[in-house]
Amino acid sequence: MLQVSNLDVYYGESHILRQVDLSVPQGQMVCLIGRNGVGKTTLLKTIIGLLQPRSGQIIFDGEIINSKSPDQRAKLGIGYVPQGREIIPRLTVKENLLLGLEARKKTVKKTEIPEEIFTLFPVLKKMLSRLGGDLSGGQQQQLAIARALMGNPRLLLLDEPTEGIQPSIILEIEAAIGKIVETTGISVLLVEQHLHFVRQAHYYYAMQKGGIVASGPTSELSQEIINRFLAV
Numbered sequence: 001m002l003q004v005s006n007l008d009v010y011y012g013e014s015h016i017l018r019q020v021d022l023s024v025p026q027g028q029m030v031c032l033i034g035r036n037g038v039g040k041t042t043l044l045k046t047i048i049g050l051l052q053p054r055s056g057q058i059i060f061d062g063e064i065i066n067s068k069s070p071d072q073r074a075k076l077g078i079g080y081v082p083q084g085r086e087i088i089p090r091l092t093v094k095e096n097l098l099l100g101l102e103a104r105k106k107t108v109k110k111t112e113i114p115e116e117i118f119t120l121f122p123v124l125k126k127m128l129s130r131l132g133g134d135l136s137g138g139q140q141q142q143l144a145i146a147r148a149l150m151g152n153p154r155l156l157l158l159d160e161p162t163e164g165i166q167p168s169i170i171l172e173i174e175a176a177i178g179k180i181v182e183t184t185g186i187s188v189l190l191v192e193q194h195l196h197f198v199r200q201a202h203y204y205y206a207m208q209k210g211g212i213v214a215s216g217p218t219s220e221l222s223q224e225i226i227n228r229f230l231a232v
């Protein structure tokens with residue numbers, strides 16, 4: 001589904017990502033772990049096209065997408081939930097959700113939200129007319145994920161969806177993502193720090209100083225890897 005190979009990314013002259021290789025197979029959930037500042041967000045931004053790699057390839061569905069804009073990548077089926085959520089505070093929950101439709105290949109005229117969204121995130125149904133900015137952090141995160149789903153993605157990039165969120169909501173978000181992967185065939189690339197959530201993925205990659213330094217099935221996550229790469 002997604003293959004990243006030999007990716008090198010710079011911010012100006014600082015070399016951030018080094019020879020990154022990573023793949024996300026169809027229908028699987030892959031987790032990227034690593035301490036603060038190692039380059040996890042930089043990798044997701046490069047995959048969605050907000051940053052251009054200096055070298056390396058990004059292949060989605062067998063096609064090299066390096067030269068495509070973020071908007072084109074969204075229409076190809078890559079959904080992105082940035083770190084810090086970035087919902088629009090002055091729009092209502094419903095308006096925020098409908099914005100997600102812009103990522104679809106064909107513009108659909110829709111004013112209703114599909115019921116499946118509320119099955120995944122029941123709390124949103126009660127809050128459709130509330131302003132996005134008035135939701136709690138956990139609710140905003142659910143809204144951000146729901147908005148990405150409105151675009152019908154085949155691959156979902158999630159950047160630390162549980163950062164700064166209270167434990168009970170973390171479990172709800174975990175369960176929703178698990179259900180999405182199980183029931184829809186959507187592939188997920190997740191950046192995450194919570195071990196419980198990381199274990200829900202099929203496969204992990206660990207990043208250090210912009211390079212992938214360990215990877216494997218999450219069933220084989222050792223205590224040593226956990227201590228080195230997760231802030232638990």
Ligand SMILES: Nc1ncnc2c1ncn2[C@@H]1O[C@H](COP(=O)(O)OP(=O)(O)OP(=O)(O)O)[C@@H](O)[C@H]1O
Binds near residue numbers: 011034039040041
């Ligand atoms: N716009 C920018 N300009 C210059 N350097 C940047 C920029 N954004 C990030 N960096 C640097 O790139 C490196 C990687 O940052 P990145 O945000 O990808 O890390 P991260 O692994 O996502 O960290 P965190 O866990 O804190 O979210 C850091 O050293 C950071 O300071």
Ligand SMILES: [Mg+2]
Binds near residue numbers: 040041042083159
């Ligand atoms: Mg980050």
